[in-house]
Amino acid sequence: MEIGSTSLEKPGMNKDHVSVQIMNDDNYLATSIKQKMETISLSHNVCRVAEELLKGNKEMYYPSLVSVGPFHRGRVRTMEDQKWRYFNTLLSRKPNTEAVLDRCIHALKHAERKARTFYHDRVDLGSDEFVEMLLVDGCFIIELFLQCSFRSLRRSDDSVFSTDGTLSRLTCDLILLENQLPFIILDQLFHLVPIPSHCNMSLIELALYFFRKLIPGYSSSIPPKKFGPEIHHLLDLIRLLYLPTSPQTPPTTAQNSMNHATQLLKLGIKLKKADADETPLTIKFANGELKIPPLKIHSCTEILLRNLIAMELSYPKCPKPVASYVVLMERLIKTKRDVRLLHEKNILILDGYGREEEILMLFKKLCVDVNVEEFYYRGVCGEINGFQARKRRVLWENMRYFYHRTHMGVVLFCLAVGFLVLVFTAGFISLIAFLLHHFQ
Structure with missing residues (x-):
């Protein structure tokens, strides 16, 4: 019988079928592995706030x-x-x-x-x-x-x-x-x-x-x-x-800048409330539409977002979707008009809590440093910037075609040049008259 094992036998029975071995080493190893598994899975799930x-x-x-x-x-x-x-x-x-x-x-x-x-x-x-x-x-x-x-x-x-x-x-x-x-x-x-x-x-x-x-x-x-x-x-x-339910949009560039809401609207990008079943961080851009799930602003909003960000920052190697969301919203909301626009689109639901100035300051206060690699919405920002660039190129090409390929374009071009000459001349004469009047 091996050390660390026990053999139980009944008289008159085949020993091969009644031998039970308890391997102490195996039990110890299994317990040790189980403890390591538990330690890794539970380790430091509550950290101090930075x-x-x-x-x-x-x-x-x-x-x-x-x-x-x-x-x-x-x-x-x-x-x-x-x-x-x-x-x-x-x-x-x-x-x-x-x-x-x-x-x-x-x-x-x-x-x-x-x-x-x-x-x-x-x-x-x-x-x-x-x-x-x-x-x-x-x-x-x-x-x-x-x-x-x-x-x-x-x-x-x-x-x-x-x-x-x-x-x-x-x-x-x-x-x-x-x-x-x-x-x-x-x-x-x-x-x-x-x-x-x-x-x-x-x-x-x-x-x-x-x-x-x-x-x-x-x-x-x-x-x-x-x-x-x-x-x-x-x-x-x-x-x-x-957390977002759809895969992260792959970034095309390292750029993560974006215009604020009212500028996006002027540039032809539509802002829409996402479907009701989307999670708050599932932000998508496609076919000129930026879809953002609604966020209800209430007395616990700032505390919740702050503590979610603190939780993310306590795990340095993990993605930062909440911190990235706050950064993205801060870029979208630069003026009270932006707050008003997002409220009208039912993206921000104020529910009687907070004025436009307070909502504007909320995201400025929450905004934290998120580097380019950690910024979750790099792909979305890249798609928006790419869409704007393509739209500007198309507009420029249309203008060139209109002015260079049509008689009306030539006429309008000449009128525009003449108008600019007249404006410049009038301004120059006004400046000369002003200087002569004050230095006589």
Whole structure:
């Protein structure tokens, strides 16, 4: 018998058929590989926001009502009691609260190493404190989603739903990059805690309904299977709904400049709202039409875009579609007339929030440095510039043909030259008269 194996035999039976070997080395290798796979897939999915983004804008990245996860633990105390109330409500919805609590603690203890790997910075919390944080914060989020979806679960005096602005501020806090829990922890808890019998929604469906204000073209029929198995956290869930659905247009040149909206219109390019089923970042140009999906501007828009950009910038080698989108919109919107035009085309939906000046400044404030290689819409800009160049060439050729091949063209050309001579002569005489009058 080999070292590291066990042989079980029954008397009178063929040894070849009853020998069971447990290879300790193989088990160790399988465990090691599994741990490496988990470490790579979960590693650093929540990073700190870059220092250059924080300068003068901390309120866009730090929670104002509720802290979730370790990075801002203890910074905001406003909702701490509410967290525990929601935690108690969720676990006490059915009998055997202690049994449910034990199952949750056991599962989270088992998942603790994975959850710690999820954060870029070292988490200075003991095992019990860390697991308690995951449990209370996770159950708070699940109960919040449930009460948002089902009015019958709410208390009439619950300040979250009865106080103006509270739910909106909570929504903003739960999309902050530094204020996240691993989605795998939320999903694990969701399958352990007692969910009301009349709730036939998955965790993803509950989350999408809660964040529906942030999701252009939200529909309750969005299939959860669309997202695949790897959702990092709630901000990442929303990001997946924003990403372009069509392949990136291959760039023809390194140029990424573009005229603003009213100039494009003058140059014969039509601006159109994209189809309702397109994601916000799916921008296309074809046959002289620039199609842009609608963007609803509301109280969470700036916070959402800022944190999506911060998430992209934390992964240096990944594409930057959100940052590129902000750069493209900043180039399109240079004047209040541009804002007005995009609003008239239903590309910008103001929804009573913000004046033209504020929308104009919004994209200027959001705009970050994106180099040519990272700029996602290089291909779109190249196609627009190429279209304009072709149109100018055609116009010039038509003018040349008209002036050089027709009698009327010759006459008009002579009249134009004569008119320019008269204008120049009149201007010259006026200048001489002015100088003589002032120097006499």
